[in-house]
Amino acid sequence: xxxxxxxxxxxxxxxxxxxxxxxxxxxxxxxxxxxxxxxxxxxxxxxxxxxxxxxxxxxxxxxxxxxxxxxxxxxxxxxxxxxxxxxxxxxxxxxxxxxxxxxxxxxxxxxxxxxxxxxxxxxxxxxxxxxxxxxxxxxxxxxxxxxxxxxxxxxxxxxxxxxxxxxxxxxxxxxxxxxxxxxxxxxxxxxxxxxxxxxxxxxxxxxxxxxxxxxxxxxxx
Numbered sequence: 001x002x003x004x005x006x007x008x009x010x011x012x013x014x015x016x017x018x019x020x021x022x023x024x025x026x027x028x029x030x031x032x033x034x035x036x037x038x039x040x041x042x043x044x045x046x047x048x049x050x051x052x053x054x055x056x057x058x059x060x061x062x063x064x065x066x067x068x069x070x071x072x073x074x075x076x077x078x079x080x081x082x083x084x085x086x087x088x089x090x091x092x093x094x095x096x097x098x099x100x101x102x103x104x105x106x107x108x109x110x111x112x113x114x115x116x117x118x119x120x121x122x123x124x125x126x127x128x129x130x131x132x133x134x135x136x137x138x139x140x141x142x143x144x145x146x147x148x149x150x151x152x153x154x155x156x157x158x159x160x161x162x163x164x165x166x167x168x169x170x171x172x173x174x175x176x177x178x179x180x181x182x183x184x185x186x187x188x189x190x191x192x193x194x195x196x197x198x199x200x201x202x203x204x205x206x207x208x209x210x211x212x213x214x215x216x217x218x219x220x221x
Contacts, residue, residue, distance in 0.1 A: 001041055003034055007048055011037075014056070018063045019078050023154045023215050029080070033059065072162050084155050089163055092204050099196030103189045132195055133171055136202045140165050143209040156212035164205030170194045 003011075011033050012026070020026050033055045040051035059080075066079035068086050070093060077085075144165050147157050174194055 001038065003038060003048070007037075008034060011052070015063075019065065020063065020081070021153050022081055022158065023152050025078075025081050025084065025155060029059065071159070075158070075162055077158070081155060081158070085159055088155065089159055092163075092200070095200045095204075096197065099200050100193050103192035103196065106189065129174070129191070129195060133174060133198065136198045137168055137171055139202055140168060140205055143205055147209060147212055152212070152215065154212050154215050156208040156215070160205055160208035160212065164201045164208060167197055167201040170198060 008030065011030055015026055015029055020029060033052075036055035036058065037048065037051040040046045040054055041048065044051070046054065062080040062083075063078050065076050066082045067073050067076050068082050070089060071082060071085045075082075143160065147160060174191060
């Protein structure tokens with residue numbers, strides 16, 4: 001016996017009530033729960049209500065709200081969502097650490113020496129840094145608007161907003177430094193660190209945008 005559309009809709013609504021509103025996770029969960037319920041009905045002679053309760057009991061721990069320091073302690077979501085988000089982001093976390101911390105670890109004399117070498121090219125350095133910021137911010141804002149317009153929630157959208165788009169807050173600090181230095185930017189460790197984080201955010205953001213957009217196309221089709 002296969003479940004009816006009404007029974008599948010009931011499962012869908014239950015998951016929404018439990019906070020599972022992310023398209024990719026919800027599809028996966030519905031598929032598992034439907035299979036469990038159909039098995040209990042067909043082979044254990046249970047009715048739908050009993051079979052549903054049996055299946056939900058197996059997934060109850062995955063539906064409890066959870067957080068993780070890697071994806072943000074303020075971002076409370078069902079455990080199954082946090083686990084998937086952590087698995088995806090952990091591959092990129094090393095890059096964030098590398099590009100964010102390495103410039104801060106290097107001896108400041110290294111940057112002082114570089115600034116002395118390029119003092120005659122200060123305009124070029126300022127132009128390059130400003131261009132990187134302009135392009136990266138434009139791309140992140142464009143992808144954010146494209147993701148937001150379809151209103152579909154997914155793990156990829158969650159990660160884009162929390163781990164990529166949020167790095168736009170770094171830009172005002174560099175702009176402030178630009179004016180503080182009288183219209184020039186030098187290769188300070190923290191500036192190089194911010195630029196590195198911004199660059200990783202763009203690549204990570206694009207991957208999340210692409211995966212989220214793929215879900216949207218599949219839903220429409």
